[in-house]
Amino acid sequence: MSEPTPSPVPRLTSLSHGGGCGCKIAPGVLSQILQSTAAFPVPPELLVGIETSDDAAVYLLNDEQALIATTDFFMPIVDDPYDFGRIAATNAISDVYAMGGTPIMALGLVGMPINVLPLETIGAILRGGQDVCRDAGIPIAGGHTIDSVEPIYGLVVMGLVHPSRIKRNSGARAGDALILGKPLGVGVLSAALKKNQLDAAGYAALMEHTTRLNKPGIALAALPEVHALTDVTGFGLAGHALEMARGAGLKARIQWDRVPLVPGVRAMAEQGLVTGASGRNWTSYGHDIELPARWSDADRALLTDPQTSGGLLVACAPGKADEVLALFRQGGFADAARIGDLTEGRGLELR
Structure with missing residues (x-):
């Protein structure tokens, strides 16, 4: 038998x-x-x-x-x-x-x-x-x-x-620089994986970014010029930038071409490899976002892409931006970038 x-x-x-x-x-x-x-x-x-x-x-x-x-x-x-x-x-x-x-x-x-x-x-x-x-x-x-x-x-x-040294998400000041520690695109990669369309290089990128501990947060806490800190997770870059701006009563401005992206995710987003959460995020807060005249569905999906174990989002005095970036680099965050600033007003503006 x-x-x-x-x-x-x-x-x-x-x-x-x-x-x-x-x-x-x-x-x-x-x-x-x-x-x-x-x-x-x-x-x-x-x-x-x-x-x-x-x-x-x-x-x-x-x-x-x-x-x-x-x-x-x-x-x-x-x-x-x-x-x-x-x-x-x-x-x-x-x-x-x-x-x-x-x-x-x-x-x-x-x-x-x-x-x-x-x-x-x-x-x-x-x-x-x-x-x-x-x-x-x-x-x-x-x-x-x-x-x-x-x-x-x-x-x-x-x-x-x-x-x-507590760093809240609401302490930003007008004129602060916005710095992002990790590239966007984890949600897109996960959508591709679920549909069996993620290759080995894409999976390696997914693991690299989602398992890197945000240890620079400890060093950033020692800088008085770092006024606000949060991490970008399920609500996407737009959602967490809006939380930071609302908490401080300010407007966040993001220069989209400066925002780091995981290689290949734009093409995946253009193919429709996005999560349902991206659309739900836009429905929740899209009315508070000013978009450029030419703005694609793929860009919108990446802006609202839910990040799992995403990067730190830092608001700091502009004169300290280079030092903040250096702390990220020392911690192995080569993609960290200055992506915008905070100013008087409300909501989020994409440039």
């Missing part, structure tokens, strides 16, 4: 309706949800909460220390389980760097379809996350697991920062 043929292991991305930060609820819908929640008394020690959609909460411990707390998790953006774990962990830790902090500890958040995925696959996801945390110098000190319909992985991450 022959042995039964084992069932093939399904592609991770086939088990989820969305992947990476493209899973985020659209910003317009999220705003409506949060408006319906009851307001709670805010203790004076809570230095950063949800008021400006910042990257993490910050709680004052003493005169020298403030605790940063954040969480991030999502469904697979790639099929390799180890790579999925690495991307998810890098993305979660980024929020601490985006506040100017140093991560100190993480907790794992794991939801897996136990009857569908082999235990070896789930173990590889966790190993990927552990290896990234080791690179960041932090332990995964615990966590929580559930049996879920879709595979989900992420982290709760905590960090420390001196209270005087």
Whole structure:
């Protein structure tokens, strides 16, 4: 009697309706949800909460220390389980760097379809996350697991920062330069991967950018001339630039030809290899954006492309722009670029 043929292991991305930060609820819908929640008394020690959609909460411990707390998790953006774990962990830790902090500890958040995925696959996801945390110098000190319909992985991450060095997304000043640490296009690459149209070079680029920890955030926190900091994730460059501008009561201006793009993603976007989240992002905030007369659908898709583990977006005094770029270069971020500025007004203007 022959042995039964084992069932093939399904592609991770086939088990989820969305992947990476493209899973985020659209910003317009999220705003409506949060408006319906009851307001709670805010203790004076809570230095950063949800008021400006910042990257993490910050709680004052003493005169020298403030605790940063954040969480991030999502469904697979790639099929390799180890790579999925690495991307998810890098993305979660980024929020601490985006506040100017140093991560100190993480907790794992794991939801897996136990009857569908082999235990070896789930173990590889966790190993990927552990290896990234080791690179960041932090332990995964615990966590929580559930049996879920879709595979989900992420982290709760905590960090420390001196209270005087907290970098909010709302502190920009008129005249500040805007600097982006990583190129755009991760969402496009993930869309191509899901449709089996991403080659080895494209996959290597996807992994290179999504697993590079935003460690320059620690050094940027030491510069008083860095007035605001955030990371570009699920709402795309446009969405996070608008959050920065709104928080400061200013207008963001972006020189589109200066914005770094992952090689090849423009052609992919022109072929329609874009995520559904890109369109949802535009629907949510497109009314606040001024576009040039000649503006293609591909450019719009890249402007709103959801970035998983995207780059830091920095607002700094223009005289410090070169120093900020040098810090990025020293950290291995060769694509970092000055992409625009902030001025009086409202919204986002593309040039």
